[in-house]
Amino acid sequence: MSQDQTHEYRGYRLVAKPAENGAKCWAWRDGVPVHKLTGCDVPDAIQMARKEIDSALGVAAREGEAGDKAYTRALEAILPELSTGQLKMLQAHYRAPEHIMTATELAKAAGYSNYSGANLQYGNLGKALHEHHPVDLPVRRNGTLIYTCALADSPDLAPTATEDDSHWRWRMLPSLAFALRALGLVEQ
Known part of the structure; x- marks a missing residue:
């Protein structure tokens, strides 16, 4: 049993x-x-x-005006805890065309040697943000939440090249992009 x-x-x-x-x-x-x-x-x-x-x-939605304000408050709350690498990934993700990057590209932006570090750090960042602004997140088969989805979604709903996480394309959520602008973390 x-x-x-x-x-x-x-x-x-x-x-x-x-x-x-x-x-x-x-x-x-x-x-x-x-x-x-x-x-x-x-x-x-x-x-x-x-x-x-x-x-x-009363878990909130991820998008819309209420989501924009909630993401701004949540990001502001966790800002002192962000590592340099996490902040670099957020800024690079924002600047990417259509706010879309792979885990390998996020890793490179933060100076990590491979995508595993980026996945871990972006997931930790998503979890911290989620604790301040809970949103509905997808769940893995093992029952754990996919915290990166508090930051981004996938425009493909499938890996772009292989089943390898390094090629998964992540699109930053508009409410997170709004929060980065509102807090002056990126140029408008």
């Missing part, structure tokens, strides 16, 4: 396990079970719990 899976999410501890006819996930807050959700499997139950928490917290 498989073990419980435990994840932290927006101040909640999610505990999921297989159950008869699917899986169950409990969302605990301050030692008290607040939500109990059912899914077809453990990752689905975790995703259902995240959606329930997001709904209870």
Whole structure:
């Protein structure tokens, strides 16, 4: 029998396990079970719990005027924590044609030796931003959120060259571009 899976999410501890006819996930807050959700499997139950928490917290949209202001506040809040490489990636991404870059191009802009460093740092940046401005994010098969999607989406919805992450094209979200301009981090 498989073990419980435990994840932290927006101040909640999610505990999921297989159950008869699917899986169950409990969302605990301050030692008290607040939500109990059912899914077809453990990752689905975790995703259902995240959606329930997001709904209870009033998770905002990524785009539009409200998204622009929220992204500006969130970016301003995390600005002191950004590494030089993360800031360089944001600025290069903004300056790229149509705000589109691959992970390899982002790595080069930040001075990382390969795309793995860029993926890690951009994902960490997306997670930090997401903690200040929660938005609906896609979930991997293993139940983890794809935090880079708090910063960008993919215009292709598929890798451009191979299944290799280095060739995935990321398009910066318009609300993030707005925030960079509003905070004077890029030239208009």
